[in-house]
Amino acid sequence: MGKKYVESVKLIDRSTLYTPSEAIDLALKTSKAKFDETIELALKLGVDPRHADQQVRGAVVLPHGTGKKVRVLVFAKGAKVEEAQNAGADYVGSDEYVQKIQNENWFDFDVVVATPDMMGIVGRLGRILGPKGLMPNPKSGTVTFDVAKAIEEIKAGKVEYRVDKTSIIHVPIGKKSFEAQKLLENFHVLMEAVVKAKPAAAKGQYLKSVVISSTMGPGIKINSAKVLD
Structure with missing residues (x-):
């Protein structure tokens, strides 16, 4: 663990589930690399991707893009x-x-x-x-x-999202250089799409965990009940 990472971890209360706005602010504060880090979400879903009727896949255009030049x-x-x-x-x-x-x-x-x-x-x-x-x-x-x-x-700024074999979706929502409000708006558009994509065959809790982080920063847990607020 590098010194900057350790300092970043101290800013986060591991026992707290943050609101999306609070989590984005923390992700920006804990992004300490010299390059323009990507702000990424990791969504753990209550689906079994081994079954075709529980696949979660789609695409959505983020209002402020991802900050990456796409070839x-x-x-x-x-x-x-x-x-x-x-x-x-x-x-x-x-x-x-x-x-x-x-x-x-x-x-x-x-x-x-x-x-x-x-x-x-x-x-x-x-x-x-x-x-x-x-x-x-x-x-x-x-x-x-x-x-x-x-x-x-x-x-x-269209991004694809797809659940992997471990039932997790990894998707970027912008860069460290973005304003917090723009990241929040991208976050809400993405989460609305993922929630709407819930398979009918999925039972129980759909959003198991929502974690945001910068490329080199620690993960920050978001209250899954607040993702659309």
Whole structure:
């Protein structure tokens, strides 16, 4: 444990469940690294991700974005290539990018968008993109013919959330350089989306724990009953 981390821990009462506003203020106070740390949520859900009817996955556009420049790779052909380029895609193509990823281990992108007619080609990358959470998916809006809208939303601050094997969702809501109010507004928009995404098959308490932290800072527990307040 570094000296700065130890000092940060002293600012937090481990026995307290904070309001979202209090927790965000603490996350900013305990963010002591010299770089612009990401403010991230870890949501423990009362679901069993081994069952298909208890998967929690989706995407939402944060009103103030994430503070990160997102690089978008689009698989498209024909008129959709120009549409994607005009919308601000960083890379647009087809087989050449499949080969680049397969042969060169190339990953200079953060999000992959594909038109439905390209999924046969993109499917060859399933074993590579899937484990990294980069495979296009209709549920997250990344498999679509409306590539311009998809790109614009991603660039504007769209984030994907997906429960992992341990029933936890990890998702960023901004940067240390953000004003607390902007982080709070991003937090509320994200939490509303996750709460609405509760599977009908999920029983008992849905939000088991909500923890916020900066990249290098300690976790701060939020009162799950107050997340929408």
